[in-house]
Amino acid sequence: MTGTLLRIEGLTARYGTVQVLHGVDLEIGSDEIVALLGPNGAGKTTLLRALSRVVSSRGRMVFDGTDISSWSGARTATSGVGHVPEGRGTFVDLTVDENLRLGALARPRELKSTAGADLDMVYETFPVLQDMRRRTAGLLSGGQQQMLAVGRALMARPRLLLIDEPSLGLAPIVTRQLFDVLAQIRRRWSVSLLIAEQNARLSLEIADRAVVLAKGQVAVSGSAEELGYGDAVRRAYLGVANDEEGGKGAGR
Amino acid sequence: MRHVSRLIPRLGWIIALGIGVILPLLVSDFDLLDLSRVLTLAMAVAGLNLLVGHSGQVSVGHGAIFGLGGYAAMIPVVSFGWPWWAGVLLAAVLSLAFGILLGIPALKMGGANLGLLTIAVAVVFPLLLIRFQPLTGGTFGMFLPSPAISLPDSGFTSRQLEFWVCLLALAVVFVALRNLVHGRLGRALAAVRTSSLLAAANGIAVNRVKLIAFAVSSTVAGVAGALYALVVSIAVPDSYVFTFSIALLAASVIGGSRSWAGAIIGAAIIVYLPTLAEAFVGGQAAGNWSQFVYAAGLALCLIVAPSGIAGAVTSLLGRAFAYAPMRRAVVERSTDMRTTSTAP
Amino acid sequence: MTELLQQTLDGLSAGLIYGILALALSVVFQGTGMLNFAQGEMATLSAFVTLVFLQFGMPFWAVLPIVIVLSALGGALIERTVVRPLERSGELPLLTLGVALLLGINAMMAIIWGTNSRPFPSPFGQGVVTSLGLRMTYQQLGSLITLLAVLTVTILVFNRTSIGLRLRAVAQNPDSATLLGQHRGKWLMIGWGIAAAVGAFAALVAAPVLTLSPGMMTFPLLLALAAATLGGLTSRVGAVVGGLIVGVSNSLAGRYIPGLDGDLAIVVPFVITAIVVVIKPAGIFGKARTVRV
Ligand SMILES: Nc1ncnc2c1ncn2[C@@H]1O[C@H](COP(=O)(O)OP(=O)(O)OP(=O)(O)O)[C@@H](O)[C@H]1O
Ligand SMILES: [Mg+2]
Numbered sequence: 001m002t003g004t005l006l007r008i009e010g011l012t013a014r015y016g017t018v019q020v021l022h023g024v025d026l027e028i029g030s031d032e033i034v035a036l037l038g039p040n041g042a043g044k045t046t047l048l049r050a051l052s053r054v055v056s057s058r059g060r061m062v063f064d065g066t067d068i069s070s071w072s073g074a075r076t077a078t079s080g081v082g083h084v085p086e087g088r089g090t091f092v093d094l095t096v097d098e099n100l101r102l103g104a105l106a107r108p109r110e111l112k113s114t115a116g117a118d119l120d121m122v123y124e125t126f127p128v129l130q131d132m133r134r135r136t137a138g139l140l141s142g143g144q145q146q147m148l149a150v151g152r153a154l155m156a157r158p159r160l161l162l163i164d165e166p167s168l169g170l171a172p173i174v175t176r177q178l179f180d181v182l183a184q185i186r187r188r189w190s191v192s193l194l195i196a197e198q199n200a201r202l203s204l205e206i207a208d209r210a211v212v213l214a215k216g217q218v219a220v221s222g223s224a225e226e227l228g229y230g231d232a233v234r235r236a237y238l239g240v241a242n243d244e245e246g247g248k249g250a251g252r
Numbered sequence: 253m254r255h256v257s258r259l260i261p262r263l264g265w266i267i268a269l270g271i272g273v274i275l276p277l278l279v280s281d282f283d284l285l286d287l288s289r290v291l292t293l294a295m296a297v298a299g300l301n302l303l304v305g306h307s308g309q310v311s312v313g314h315g316a317i318f319g320l321g322g323y324a325a326m327i328p329v330v331s332f333g334w335p336w337w338a339g340v341l342l343a344a345v346l347s348l349a350f351g352i353l354l355g356i357p358a359l360k361m362g363g364a365n366l367g368l369l370t371i372a373v374a375v376v377f378p379l380l381l382i383r384f385q386p387l388t389g390g391t392f393g394m395f396l397p398s399p400a401i402s403l404p405d406s407g408f409t410s411r412q413l414e415f416w417v418c419l420l421a422l423a424v425v426f427v428a429l430r431n432l433v434h435g436r437l438g439r440a441l442a443a444v445r446t447s448s449l450l451a452a453a454n455g456i457a458v459n460r461v462k463l464i465a466f467a468v469s470s471t472v473a474g475v476a477g478a479l480y481a482l483v484v485s486i487a488v489p490d491s492y493v494f495t496f497s498i499a500l501l502a503a504s505v506i507g508g509s510r511s512w513a514g515a516i517i518g519a520a521i522i523v524y525l526p527t528l529a530e531a532f533v534g535g536q537a538a539g540n541w542s543q544f545v546y547a548a549g550l551a552l553c554l555i556v557a558p559s560g561i562a563g564a565v566t567s568l569l570g571r572a573f574a575y576a577p578m579r580r581a582v583v584e585r586s587t588d589m590r591t592t593s594t595a596p
Numbered sequence: 597m598t599e600l601l602q603q604t605l606d607g608l609s610a611g612l613i614y615g616i617l618a619l620a621l622s623v624v625f626q627g628t629g630m631l632n633f634a635q636g637e638m639a640t641l642s643a644f645v646t647l648v649f650l651q652f653g654m655p656f657w658a659v660l661p662i663v664i665v666l667s668a669l670g671g672a673l674i675e676r677t678v679v680r681p682l683e684r685s686g687e688l689p690l691l692t693l694g695v696a697l698l699l700g701i702n703a704m705m706a707i708i709w710g711t712n713s714r715p716f717p718s719p720f721g722q723g724v725v726t727s728l729g730l731r732m733t734y735q736q737l738g739s740l741i742t743l744l745a746v747l748t749v750t751i752l753v754f755n756r757t758s759i760g761l762r763l764r765a766v767a768q769n770p771d772s773a774t775l776l777g778q779h780r781g782k783w784l785m786i787g788w789g790i791a792a793a794v795g796a797f798a799a800l801v802a803a804p805v806l807t808l809s810p811g812m813m814t815f816p817l818l819l820a821l822a823a824a825t826l827g828g829l830t831s832r833v834g835a836v837v838g839g840l841i842v843g844v845s846n847s848l849a850g851r852y853i854p855g856l857d858g859d860l861a862i863v864v865p866f867v868i869t870a871i872v873v874v875i876k877p878a879g880i881f882g883k884a885r886t887v888r889v
Contacts, residue, residue, distance in 0.1 A: 052775055077776055089775065091769050105777065153775075357874055368825050368873075501692065502696065505692045540711075543702070547696045551700065
């Protein structure tokens, strides 16, 4: 890693009275791909949404040297943090082209002039979108909508791209293609990726590092190799879950 | 603690009924007229509450149904010499039929479209009254030369008798609606209101349940309208214009569309606000000012007391007596949803 | 034959008023999910404000831009102050808020200007154009051109500019739009402003014909509601087409269906709307998927 792009310390978040994140620490370097793994309900989505400032949270969040923890969602989005939401967030009644142009509206001011070239680059990265430029986005298949979502976020020229469950509802072969593209994106768009995923194997293939979240806390983190080969991920998933369940059971 | 908190409202109703029964012996005939108006309007608003508060449907046309009931009672009583209760009965039958007739297509449309259909009814109704002049008396409407409800030898005035009749009718309506809401239909309505999709999946005949609510609500409004017209001895198209329909809807919300006491509060506001305004600004401006205050109150209520005046009072009392914890929990959850979905 | 054409023409020019008002309703509905019953009274208020300026001796065409800007600001202000707190509370509270605004603005105008009708000068002057046996007053012709221009500009703004793109995006998927840097609140406010400005035109061209009074737009608003429902609340084009259908059917019914002359002709557009909605609940151009309930 060439330098720290994002550093969060002691991040907590709650929905009403239910606390979901219990002090998460995380670092992401420039041009790094980090896989965010963890069972359902671990708080992955919440963590990404907190980073995008659409869920209120406490704790330090330093992005590119600036503390962003008091920023609004809109400001974060236009300052280099892209977010591909869970469920893709497609604007179903807009055309594919309009969806992408919408992404470009979040570009930093100084990059407005290069939007055209980036649009071409998105179409180059996802040729299937080019063929469907004028189509209503709601008519795209799930996989195409996922590509559209990534393309739309890239149009904002983020430095950090948060991707929430890209494999959700996709056929294995499509997922594989998508991850191949994600692996290339980092160099072509010089962007760091934080990918929340259930598919640990595939994520670890393209990631440099992985962080396993369980019950709102970081359970394990390390390089993708360590976690992948040692099968530590599975142990961390199950191990943590079992320990906690056991503890609760004993308390009852 | 639990049964005490349940007893308090019941006791309150019994005391209120008791006061109601002796009230005609204490206040002047002049005041009784307004009080009877409150009772009948409260009935209509309660019917609307069943729709708005308990089944999640909107009617912007209950003023017209109220008027339909009024004319259905006035025409036979004035023109054909029927006894007043027969007129009320006819009003009930006609408004029930009308509710079903209106409800069927309305359900097919669903959502905002039901609102539109009822608006159309509210708008067209007074025009039709004027058009069918031979039957309805046109613009001048129907006029009762002498009170319809009277017992000449009883020693009670018509105003007193009217009040008792209205009170009895309101009590019957309240009890009936309450039982309806707490019974099987009520549970079905609650399910439909939360999610009609889910309700349908659980084997509830969504459309039938909604239709029943609409028909009952319409019947209640019709009977209320009949009594109202008989009490004030007049029915004119101008009384049943679009703004009256929306005033009823607003009364339901201001009072609290999930509270029966709220219906009385809402009705009292409709009746007394103009009088009150007149005390401050005289003449024609009074009507405008009372409409303005009404609107401002309505907006304020929506924002600060979304469950209406009765709802706000209940939850205040609840805090004092630990009453109605369920409702508070629901409110809390929904506000949480709101805060989580916006940035700090 | 000529008479039929004439009736149709009259219906179209009235229908354009309903269409413009329906367009305003649709802009608000798409953004806020609210049927704004007060859209008509807001427009009437714009006309009253215009009259105040005119009484100072300012020429109409100088007053027009001022009033349009003021209307937009007023619309935005209403969104910001009273609609915003209820934004996520569902259909019924929003509908009731529309009722409150309708009653409130109506009463306010009655308090300030009284309930009597006032003459409102036609900006297009007196006169009649006759061609092919059809006649149109200058007022009608001028209104037609003005409203067509407003319509074109509005549609272009929505479909061709980035303002429109943002407005549509926020209306459609506010959460996703936030992640792309769009402030939901800001754009809803702008949407209300645009709707109020567009609606103001409807009142300004209607006032010389109907004469100005606080209740002037009550009937047109109801027809606009029918129009928007008929054409599809989620579709701007649908709103306008719905307006034209409502206008023409109202005009023809009043002339040709016995017993439905005068006010009562309003039954026909409502019946047409009801039939259409039973067949296609989202309206002719509406998309069921995006209707927020
Ligand atoms: N809007 C909300 N209101 C209340 N609780 C919520 C909300 N969203 C999520 N939660 C709760 O927060 C916890 C974490 O949810 P989150 O969506 O972050 O998990 P996740 O790791 O993304 O799970 P998944 O893999 O299933 O997507 C869960 O227990 C969930 O029930
Ligand atoms: Mg998730």
